[in-house]
Amino acid sequence: MNTLTLNWTLPTPALLGIAVVAIGVLLLMIMKFRIHAFVALIVISLLTALATGIPVARIVPTLTGGFGAVLASVALLVGLGAMLGKMLETSGGAQVLTDALIRRFGEQRAPLALSIASLLFGFPIFFDAGLVVMLPIIISVARRLGGSFLLYAFPAATAFSVMHIFVPPHPGPVAASGLLGANVGLVMLLGLVVAVPTWYVVGYLFGTWVGRRYTIAVPTFLQTDDAKQHEFHTAPALATVLSLLLLPLVLIFLNTGLNMLGTAGVVNPDDLWVQLLRMVGETPVALLITVLLAMYLLGWRTRKAPSLVETVADSALGPVCSIILITGAGGMFGAVLGASGIGKAIADSLSAIGLPVVVAGFIIAAIVRIAQGSATVALTTAAAIVQPVVTGSTSLNAVEVVAIVLSLAAGSVFAGHVNDSGFWLVSRFFGMDVATTLKTWTVGQALVGACGFVLSLVIFFVAGAF
Structure with missing residues (x-):
């Protein structure tokens, strides 16, 4: 192997292991050793790129591309x-x-x-x-x-x-609707049916409980x-x-x-x-x-x-300069995880399990989201994988297809954490440390994904009964 053009393909377990170790070391650097999040994210992004075999010539462009x-x-x-x-x-x-x-x-x-x-x-x-x-x-x-x-x-x-x-008209559900051939108007209508109860349960009920449990200064x-x-x-x-x-x-x-x-x-x-x-x-x-x-x-x-x-x-x-820079560095880390092939390797492995498409799509989107951070990437990846099953089926009606889109969307938001730029935006805007953001925002996003999936599943099975 030529070390100057470092490049290898690792199996899925190895890629997943590297991602877990990278996230663990990142949290240790920020929470234990009090290294500034901006610096820690750059260091971990660079080391992760080397460990996952991204070609050396592509490492810096990948870092700066994700940041930019x-x-x-x-x-x-x-x-x-x-x-x-x-x-x-x-x-x-x-x-x-x-x-x-x-x-x-x-x-x-x-x-x-x-x-x-x-x-x-x-x-x-x-x-x-x-x-x-x-x-x-x-x-x-x-x-x-x-x-x-x-x-x-x-x-x-x-x-x-x-x-x-x-x-809709937000890009994630619109893109998934296009890939799966769902009616965008129906996605908008049923998207509200999913979004509003999910907000009430997670945003209002859980959010007010969190607000009373964790004291955060204005x-x-x-x-x-x-x-x-x-x-x-x-x-x-x-x-x-x-x-x-x-x-x-x-x-x-x-x-x-x-x-x-x-x-x-x-x-x-x-x-x-x-x-x-x-x-x-x-x-x-x-x-x-x-x-x-x-x-x-x-x-x-x-x-x-x-x-x-x-x-x-x-x-x-x-x-707000610190907020902007840390958010960009979070995008850098997510870009490295995406370029390493971690999300694709996991998605390809899960697609062969044989679960119902509405369940498999949610799981694929959720794991890709946790592994590489971007909700948009997780949603479009999962939609592309289930697309042949959905578009090739003659038994799925229009509402069932919409329910699948919403299920994928629920998976794509699941448990956003340190590899997600939105996590850092919330953390810095709200003045929370990483540990508190994980206990509040990450848990809340996991609940948003779970509630959204349950409601999508209900819509899918109700639509299938008629």
Whole structure:
């Protein structure tokens, strides 16, 4: 073997063993030896790439590719979202909306109110973008009412998660629907049937229990010193705050709607006006437009000095740099595990067991998710494997096919942990250490997967009985 072009194919047990050891060493480095998560993730990614036989010439491109792919989707959203959140927080807008929510729902139902708002926002907005936009409101409510931050943040974050996993137009269920030939409209309808009860059981019931069990301080990265707070504070009207929160929702939904109309042949997706409107509705562009509008409504229109508006917006970026870098490093680790072939080896082995397709698909997606981290990769891998069985069957009706899609989606979210960039996003945004994130978020995601699978199974067997 030429050590300069290191490359070998390991059997599935060996690949799985390497993944388990890598995750164990990573946790040991972070929790026991207190090595910064960003550094630890890079070290473990490099060692895992060497151990699994990724060609030496491909190791650094794999690391940087995984890092860059996550940053491409996360850095813009977190940066722009943090700017928007800082301006809402510093202007008093978050407090205005908090007061309105508490007046409408009462203090005891504040976590429920935040969750319902997150479910609505989560329809067109991706998990990470939605969480960033809602975070200043969650922080403001938690600071106002007291108690553990998790009591308010966990139910809302889970609401975004279930909508992202189960309900089109999010990319996972749409991709699986395309591979398996499922009706997207029916997936959307039954996806809500699965998502909402799953959120209630896991996000609200389990989340409020977790919030009372683990005391997490309210994050401070959106806070500003008293002088700047007083100088920028305007207590904007509730309508202004709602317009800033709803604008990205409307723009992103515009993109989604035009995409669906193009697929249905109602509009021509190649027309310039369609492409321009879809570009405006892309999440980074929608957030950029919203940030510019916030600068005007909360700053320039109220005769704030442009330098003050710039200072407040700029002050949002420093505290989130660590979040962005650690999230990117989590994507790097996931990319190495994906390139090593761990997910494919496990999926190929499980596909030969002979379980019912709705069960086998869930198990394949769940194990691939645990092994390599990416929910999207787990979902598309499992869908590709069961595709011949589903599309070649003449006995499956339309609802049963949809139930299989939802079962795969449930498996793809199961037990997200240290190889998932979303795990690090939640950990850093919520100010939790790794151990607490594993006990709360990872367990919660496992319950989301389990509840989603049970409901999908019920739909499958009920549909098969008619």
